[in-house]
Amino acid sequence: MSIHEEMDCRIENIESIIKKYLPEESGYQKTIFEAMNYSVLAGGKRLRPMLMLETYRLFGGESAVIEPFMAAIEMIHTYSLVHDDLPAMDNDEYRRGKKTTHAVYGEAIGILAGDALLNYAYETAAGAFSLEPENVNIGKAFQVLAKKAGVYGMVGGQTVDVESEGMESIERDRLDFIYRLKTGALIEASMLVGAILAGASEEQQEIIERVAAEVGLAFQIQDDILDVTSTLEVLGKPIGSDEKNQKATYVTFEGVDKAAEEVERLSVDAMKQLEGLPFKNPFLMDLLVYLIHREK
Amino acid sequence: MSIHEEMDCRIENIESIIKKYLPEESGYQKTIFEAMNYSVLAGGKRLRPMLMLETYRLFGGESAVIEPFMAAIEMIHTYSLVHDDLPAMDNDEYRRGKKTTHAVYGEAIGILAGDALLNYAYETAAGAFSLEPENVNIGKAFQVLAKKAGVYGMVGGQTVDVESEGMESIERDRLDFIYRLKTGALIEASMLVGAILAGASEEQQEIIERVAAEVGLAFQIQDDILDVTSTLEVLGKPIGSDEKNQKATYVTFEGVDKAAEEVERLSVDAMKQLEGLPFKNPFLMDLLVYLIHREK
Numbered sequence: 200m201s202i203h204e205e206m207d208c209r210i211e212n213i214e215s216i217i218k219k220y221l222p223e224e225s226g227y228q229k230t231i232f233e234a235m236n237y238s239v240l241a242g243g244k245r246l247r248p249m250l251m252l253e254t255y256r257l258f259g260g261e262s263a264v265i266e267p268f269m270a271a272i273e274m275i276h277t278y279s280l281v282h283d284d285l286p287a288m289d290n291d292e293y294r295r296g297k298k299t300t301h302a303v304y305g306e307a308i309g310i311l312a313g314d315a316l317l318n319y320a321y322e323t324a325a326g327a328f329s330l331e332p333e334n335v336n337i338g339k340a341f342q343v344l345a346k347k348a349g350v351y352g353m354v355g356g357q358t359v360d361v362e363s364e365g366m367e368s369i370e371r372d373r374l375d376f377i378y379r380l381k382t383g384a385l386i387e388a389s390m391l392v393g394a395i396l397a398g399a400s401e402e403q404q405e406i407i408e409r410v411a412a413e414v415g416l417a418f419q420i421q422d423d424i425l426d427v428t429s430t431l432e433v434l435g436k437p438i439g440s441d442e443k444n445q446k447a448t449y450v451t452f453e454g455v456d457k458a459a460e461e462v463e464r465l466s467v468d469a470m471k472q473l474e475g476l477p478f479k480n481p482f483l484m485d486l487l488v489y490l491i492h493r494e495k
Numbered sequence: 496m497s498i499h500e501e502m503d504c505r506i507e508n509i510e511s512i513i514k515k516y517l518p519e520e521s522g523y524q525k526t527i528f529e530a531m532n533y534s535v536l537a538g539g540k541r542l543r544p545m546l547m548l549e550t551y552r553l554f555g556g557e558s559a560v561i562e563p564f565m566a567a568i569e570m571i572h573t574y575s576l577v578h579d580d581l582p583a584m585d586n587d588e589y590r591r592g593k594k595t596t597h598a599v600y601g602e603a604i605g606i607l608a609g610d611a612l613l614n615y616a617y618e619t620a621a622g623a624f625s626l627e628p629e630n631v632n633i634g635k636a637f638q639v640l641a642k643k644a645g646v647y648g649m650v651g652g653q654t655v656d657v658e659s660e661g662m663e664s665i666e667r668d669r670l671d672f673i674y675r676l677k678t679g680a681l682i683e684a685s686m687l688v689g690a691i692l693a694g695a696s697e698e699q700q701e702i703i704e705r706v707a708a709e710v711g712l713a714f715q716i717q718d719d720i721l722d723v724t725s726t727l728e729v730l731g732k733p734i735g736s737d738e739k740n741q742k743a744t745y746v747t748f749e750g751v752d753k754a755a756e757e758v759e760r761l762s763v764d765a766m767k768q769l770e771g772l773p774f775k776n777p778f779l780m781d782l783l784v785y786l787i788h789r790e791k
Contacts, residue, residue: 227672228646231654235646282610286583287602306583307657310606314578315650317610321617322641328634337634338624345618350524350531354611358527361603376523 202489205482206244213245213252213269220270220323234304234312235319239277242295247272247389249486254393254407257480264327268340268392271324275348276385278316279357285309288361321345340392347388356380369447378449383415390414403476410469410487417465417491423448424458425495434495466491498785501778502540509541509548509565516566516619530600530608531615535573538591543568543685545782550689550703553776560623564636564688567620571644572681574612575653581605584657617641636688643684652676665743674745679711686710699772706765706783713761713787719744720754721791730791762787 200208221239224232248269255265284291284299285306292302301309324344327337346352360377363369390411394404425434426441427450441448450458469487496504517535520528544565551561580587580595581602588598597605620640623633642648656673659665686707690700721730722737723746737744746754765783 222646227655227669228651230658231646231651278610282606285606287606308654310578310581310583311650311654311657313610314574314613315646315654317613318641318645318650322638322645325634325638325641328631328638332631332634335624335628338621338628341637342618342621342624345614345621349614349618350518350527350611354607354614355524355527358604358607358611359523361607362526373523 202485206249206486206489209249209482210245213248216266217245217248217270217273220267220326222319230304230308231311231315234300234308235315237303238281238300238312238316239274241277241297243273243276245273246490247276247385250386250389250411250483251393253480253483253486254390255397256393257476257478257483258394258397258399258403259478260393260397262331262396264330264334264337265393265396267323267326267330268344268396271320271344272385272389272392274316274320274323275344275353278313278320279353279385281309281313281316283357285313317348320348336395336398340395343391343395344388347384347391352380352384352388356382356384363447371452374447374449374452378416378419379412382419383412386415386418387411406472406476410472413465413469413472414487414490417462417469420449420458420462420465421491421493423450424455424462425493426450427455429495462491498781502545502782502785505545505778506541509544512562513541513544513566513569516563516622518615526600526604527607527611530596530604531612533599534577534596534608534612535570537573537593539569539572541569542786543572543681546682546685546707546779547689549776549779549782550686551693552689553772553774553779554690554693554695554699555774556689556693558627558692560626560630560633561689561692563619563622563626564640564692567616567640568681568685568688570612570616570619571640571649574609574616575649575681577605577609577612579653581609613644616644632691632694636691639687639691640684643680643687648676648680648684652678652680659743667748670743670745670748674712674715675708678715679708682711682714683707702768702772706768709761709765709768710783710786713758713765716745716754716758716761717787717789719746720751720758721789722746723751725791758787 217239221236222232224236251269251272252265280294281300283289284294285301291299293299300312304312324341331337348354356377356379359373360381363373363377387408390407391404394407399407423441426438426448429438431437441451449461453461466488470484473484473487513535517532518528520532547565547568548561576590577596579585580590581597587595589595596608600608620637627633644650652673652675655669656677659669659673683704686703687700690703695703719737722734722744725734727733737747745757749757762784766780769780
């Protein structure tokens with residue numbers, strides 16, 4: 200089976216898990232339930248819950264305690280897209296060929312649906328306390344999830360990104376900061392929560408955090424490269440959008456060749472770190488290589 | 496000391512606790528940190544953390560584990576105001592005589608500051624796991640907080656409220672639902688979290704939930720009454736705004752006299768429930784009476 204076939208198969212499994220935690224569309228709040236489910240079910244590769252589950256498995260995790268956290272990280276990722284698409288933010292009417300949430304339900308419900316998903320993510324993850332009340336790792340996983348999603352993580356990155364749009368030029372440090380927080384932090388949360396819930400040692404957690412940071416950065420740089428080197432047909436969205444929007448990227452700073460070298464360097468280091476662990480998960484390795492070197 | 500002097504004194508103490516948990520305004524995310532702190536420090540009576548602390552004390556709670564939850568509930572309350580004030584929602588430029596968050600920082604940062612505060616509330620509350628890793632009540636308190644703040648609580652109430660604005664008339668059941676969720680749910684969360692963290696029994700938690708629901712509803716009906724019977728001077732904001740906005744309220748359905756009777760009935764029942772408990776907290780009783788019968 201190719202990595203794509205393997206992924207499709209696993210995406211189906213992950214979506215069946217996520218669906219178990221979505222709200223039923225009934226009662227006075229019907230509209231917000233519909234808007235939440237519409238947003239979450241609008242597609243996507245479910246990379247974050249997939250990385251979480253595979254890291255959990257890497258460290259021998261076998262319990263259902265991972266499931267509410269898998270649903271939670273996808274809800275957090277989704278809420279960030281719903282709010283990013285709002286008129287006051289990126290003002291996008293379409294995402295992955297579908298109308299965005301506020302385009303379907305109006306701006307007020309768009310804001311509330313994002314709020315609802317963010318809150319519901321924590322409500323869902325908190326369900327893990329009922330599954331295993333004595334498991335002290337759940338509290339630790341919670342702390343990591345909230346930190347990586349918040350002002351010292353994703354929301355922090357979004358803010359600096361929004362502010363940078365108005366600037367004539369931005370420095371390299373600032374770009375690194377945005378990449379590390381806006382994209383990287385949730386990848387780190389995904390893999391770290393998997394490791395923590397499976398009982399990985401502090402030292403192993405540090406290795407996973409480093410691997411995730413490298414994968415997140417390589418993933419984002421590859422995005423910049425594809426925006427320059429790919430075609431509309433392969434990518435499924437217009438190329439050259441960064442140049443058109445005068446957006447500073449890793450490629451703007453370093454050029455395509457150096458950017459590709461950096462992706463390679465990050466990839467090699469991440470793999471080396473993972474291979475040094477006393478556990479193996481071949482699919483996780485394939486998945487990370489695919490994410491880093493993907494062509495769309 | 497009058498209840499007002501007593502409250503002022505305690506508000507100061509609560510604010511010093513909340514401030515300990517606010518982010519430092521430095522680094523690339525400086526703007527979002529400033530917007531968060533501006534929103535939280537814009538005033539208010541800190542009723543929710545006050546109710547939480549006093550319910551915690553009622554059941555004999557004495558540990559610092561309550562503090563991150565007190566900060567968290569005020570952050571959740573604040574984020575809901577920040578998003579409520581947005582142009583796509585109530586479009587308010589001022590609140591308590593101060594510019595609203597989006598009016599100062601722009602709409603994009605207004606949205607992100609709300610997101611940041613909601614997330615930071617859970618991040619802050621999760622700090623309690625580091626204080627007492629083996630305390631299973633923390634996980635339970637977390638579950639209650641997230642549920643009451645979310646689609647089955649406050650956000651659910653906000654949604655139905657937003658949708659009802661477009662309706663020619665709304666039924667009484669729908670109004671009750673909005674009151675119970677939009678205002679009531681966070682009052683319930685405040686008192687329940689205090690009770691749970693102090694180790695109250697399941698039965699005692701049920702009593703507290705009922706008391707909080709009654710107090711929340713009475714508080715909201717009193718709001719409706721004051722909008723009709725008070726004056727600009729006493730209330731500090733224009734009266735008659737519900738009628739002007741053609742907003743259905745408890746007073747619209749029942750008239751002022753019946754509404755006042757309902758406040759009395761709820762108040763008497765709440766006090767009776769509390770008096771049946773084997774614990775006493777005279778200030779909590781005074782506070783609840785004040786909240787229900789306040790004149791502004």
